[in-house]
Amino acid sequence: MADAARKQHTPRNRGCHASLPVVAWLRVTPLDHAFFGPNGALYGIASGPPDARRAVLVVSPPGADAVRARRVLFRLVRALAATGHGALLVDPRGSGESALAFEESSFESHVNDVRDGLHELARRFPEAHQRLVAVRYGAIPALAAVEPPAADALLLIDPCLDVRASLRQDLRGAIPGRRRDAREDDDEARTATVARLDAGQAIVLDGERFPPALWRGLNASRPAVLLAAWGARATVLRSGPDTFAAFHRRLPQARVASEEPAFQSAALAWART
């Protein structure tokens, strides 16, 4: 079966890559941009040698964060493959290129999408030990989707483990009509917005309707317990504006958009160890 899977994924069998370029000793593996999973609803970018011993699933963060982080996570997949790892970036449904609008997604759909991503990772890299990277609101679904030893290690980037506090933070400045100096008004407006979500109404955050079904699941989960199960296998990376500007909004003069070398080297170091 391993041979069959390897044969299926040799570059020769991929439409747009006729040959495998070789740069010194390093194999430069092509990128495969494809839809997969149930009804082809999930989008992913895969790369790396089919016989890789270690493979990393990078789960794209839900919502508008997926747009901000795209280039950085895409480059991470490329860099992981270049260092000999298998890598797959998956967009959960409702995010990035995958099917559904964000408001149609739920906690369960996010958890299932992480599991489907891991299945796809195993199909593409059948000999590899699996690792997982999840970002911001994607952290809790990742924790709920898989427990050790099903995966070797987990890297959480800026995880929103206290979702209520994270949402309040993200709503800062997102509510129209607030006065800059009226901190109390802003606080009340954010409380009212979160209350609407608690009552099952969608709210608009960053141009996307935040789905109440996702909110309910995130709130009902116990991330501390789930994280404890990983013990030393879990790593939490707090990025900050200097290392991952993509997530730090309202920085029009920040030098962003194409490279995040500090973040990338931290993630690659994690993948190596």
Next chain:
Amino acid sequence: MTRRAFVVRAADGAELVCTEHEPAGPARSAIVIAPAGPLPRAGPFRSMTRLADLLCAAGHRVVRADLRGFGEAGADVPEATIPEHDRRIERGLHVDDLRAVTAAVRDDAPLVLFGSCAGAVTALRAAEGDARVRAVVTYALPVVLTGGRGATLDGRGGAGRALMLARLGLGAAVVRGSRARLLPGGLAPWLNVPVIRALRALSGDLPLLLLFGGEDDVQAQLARYRLDRLRGADIEELAGIGHRFADPEDVERVAVVIGAWLARALRPQP
């Protein structure tokens, strides 16, 4: 409706990654969407994905593309601020890439280009000289480069600044007085001359819809240089929408307007 991903090679071999939204039946048109500035093909707050889904549900084939330096495309671009990236795109960074994508779209349905903000510049310029393009739709088309005069004056002080201000003032007067028929590049370096030329060349030649948000101010640039009365160009303002149409309801309104306009513009002439 189905989606598929495919890769197109730019002239220099860079990979351009696209998502195609394929309607259930024969397509009414094939719409290629240029990325809205330095962003992946999903667009600001995933608005282009939503727009593509809505247009596809209305029977259009839609292709969204990642062009060089952004999203999943090959060929990295130098690190820069967002306004600097915007200016590069407005100066034509993505024009040839978008042409490579449109050349790869195989469909007998009429080919339409769409772009928003800096992507509007890309779409308009890519349409110029491409006989396959049957219509162009833009949203928030800027004819002045991002940052405008501010960028031109950056780093200047004293007499140099005063001299530059005088040159810019003369340039603005020439452009306004000639209704943008005279485009003195040296005197008006903030002006996007190639896009104004493309606008003039295309208007009257093929259907052109220029959409603007009612809460935006970018359309004031068109009026200032008398580009708001071009023959054959339809200009429409959508009340209550800003420079970006990010909110879901706004995307739905834009999709409805584009769909209705295309139905009229692409109707076979008797």
